[in-house]
Amino acid sequence: MRSVLRIGLVVCFAAAFAACEQPPEEEIKAAEGALSKAKAAEADVYAEEIFRSAANTLQDAKDKTEKGEYKEARAAAIEAEERANQSVSQAETNKAKTRDDAQAIIDSTSPGLAEAREALSAAPRGKGADEDLDQLDADLGEAEASLNSAKGSLENGMFKDALAQAQAAEGKLGGVQDAVTTAKQKIEDWKEENKAWYLR
Secondary structure (H helix, E strand, O other), rough: OOOHHEEEEEHHHHHHHHHOOOOOOOOOHHHHHHHHHHHHHOOOHHHHHHHHHHHHHHHHHHHHHOOOOOHHHHHHHHHHHHHHHHHHHHHHHHHHHHHHHHHHHHHHHHHHHHOOOOOOOOOOOOOOOHHHHHHHHHHHHHHHHHHHHHHHHHHHHHHHHHHHHHHHHHHHHHHHHHHHHHHHHHHHHHHHHHHOOHOO
16 A cells, blocks of 8 residues: 555656646747737837847747756746836836927927028028028928928827937027027128228
8 A cells, every 4th residue: 555655656746847847838928928019019119128138038938948948948938028018018108208208309399490490581691601501591401301200200109210300300400590690690790891981
C-alpha cells in the first residue's frame, strides 16, 4: 500500500513539474494582444520608450521560450504585458498634452502672423530694404503654410505632427518679427541719408 502511495506521489510531483515546464504560450499570447491594443492607441507614437520596452521584453520572452527557459520566459511575457498596458495609459496622457500644446501655439501664433503680414504689406519699397522685404515675404509664407498644416494635422488627430508644424511656424514668425524691425530701421536710415540738405 505504501509503495502504491509513494508511486502516486511521485507521479503527481512529476506531473506538476512538467506543467511548470510548459512553454508560456498563454502569457505570450496575452502580451501580444496587449501590444496590439497599445499600437492601436498610438502608444508607439506618444509613449515610444515604454512601448519599445514592452516589445523588446516580449521578444526576450520568445527567445527564452526557444531556449527552453520557460520560467524566465513566462516572467518576461507577463512583464511585457504590464508594460504594454502602461504604455496605453501613458499614451493617452501624452496625446492630450501634445494636442493642447499644439492648439496653444496655433492660438498664440495666428495673431502674430496676421500682424506681421500687415506690417510687411505696409513697408515702403525702394528704400534700401527690398531684398530684405522679399526674403521676409517668403519666410512669412513658410510660417503661414506651417501654421495651416498644423491646423489640418490637429483636425485629423495627428497631434505630434501638429505640434512640430506649429513650433516651426512659431520659430519662423519670431525670425520674421525681428527682421521686420531691422528692415524698418534700414528704411529709416535710407530716408535720413537721402533727406534734402535743408531738412536735416
